[in-house]
Amino acid sequence: MFAKEITVGLFGFGGFGQLIAKELSDHVAMKIHDPYTSVLGGVSLAEAAQCDVIILAVPVQEIRSICEDIAGFLKEGTVVVDVGSVKLAPISDMVECLPEHVQIVGTHPLFGPQSAQDGIAGHKLSLCPVRGAAWRVIRAFLKRRLRLNVITCHPEDHDREAAMVQGLTHLIAKVLTEMGPLPTRMTTASFELMAKAVEMVKDDPPTVLNAIENANPFAAEVRDSFFHRADIVRAQLDTNLRRM
Template sequence: MSAAKPREPAPPATTFAVLGYGRFGQAFADLLVQAGHRVRVWDPHADVPAALAAASMPAAVDGAAWIVLAMPVPHMRAALLALRPLLHAGQTVIDVGSVKMHPCATMDELLGAAIPHVGTHPLFGPLSLARDERPRRVVICPAAGHPQAAAHVGALFRALDCEVIEQDPEAHDRAMAMTHALAFFVAKGLLDIGVDDGLALAPPSFQGMQHMLAAVRGDAGHLFAAIQRENPFAAEARAQLLAELERVHRQLLADSDGDSLAIPAPPA
């Protein structure tokens, strides 16, 4: 993992084709517009503002320097198959999904050496953008055959005031299974048993949990199943967590020594 680099001067305004106008696609399009870029959006299933809407996928892509794949991961292969005849080597394709192994492999397969492409995962969402929370981070997963494209993508995100972290797709998905996927898993369990951020009697120790619940629901709660099923390491992480919680539960029932159940302090 490389160290984050300082913010770079904004590159000249350029044209982006954003394919997909769900909650993140909309937030990312707004971020690009605020940064002074030209944005054309194609999503036949969404209500796209007239100022951004392209009449068709070819109209969105024609003349765009950047192609942003913001559709759900299961739809990406079909979108790339439709896109491929429209693309040329002067364009760069990025995806913005929360898993990287499958999207990166699909781009490698269908775009290959001919079309520059980079996997990215912005570690922010609509709610955190609206709150202007910092630091704003993004993971990029460079394609082996396109190192220059990865450098350009890194410069783009740093100009959007993001800290850039480089990882390979497998390392990214393993890390997200133990963080992103588990956070959503725990949040869903808490919400399903009636624990929510509206509780009147919430001690300070619960405030961090309240923030997590709000972030999960506000940024991407609708993507719960996708985050769990599309990350190849999420099931293993959930099983580990459940096994450990069951062990602690049984230890509590057994009236074990309290010292052995203490939550360890953070390292000095």
């Protein structure tokens, strides 16, 4: 399925869209449309929407409106793929807004421009089959050609795990960033690993944090549990301090 004669319409040319273009340009013919800014060599929405495969690299909250905009241009059998950091909400939007003759695959690359600076091979990607059989071809392409570690899962299972994996990472990074510059002189190996994790996500656009913390229906529960346990630990430390 994936060859130079296959056309891929990429919607969104931000940091992650640029990473997608870099990794796919040697494998398929690409047409890029950014709904927010003009792209050198970019094409119109209609032209990009007539490609064989559509990749939606836009903020999660924009998925619905983009699907409504492109629905009338999509060919029968077109495969629409999103790359959002949550899956239940965007998949629901795609199912509701895209015509029945379109195939749908939900994906979440578990990496970004920072963590994939040395290439994407070996990184993880979650894949959620939604509509049609094209997901099997896409999975094979991702594994064999791009050498990704593909995890096939249900959208709800994805969001439950991501609520902790991404939710806590970005939450802790946000708090530590707000505390000011992290020490760089007297550091331990464990602190350096934590600082590296913060560095990987601290420059993500606000839309990413919003999707992870607000669009994921399980994030609030994880967040409340984390702060509850943090309060318990703080109370224990305060009690021990008074006993000294």
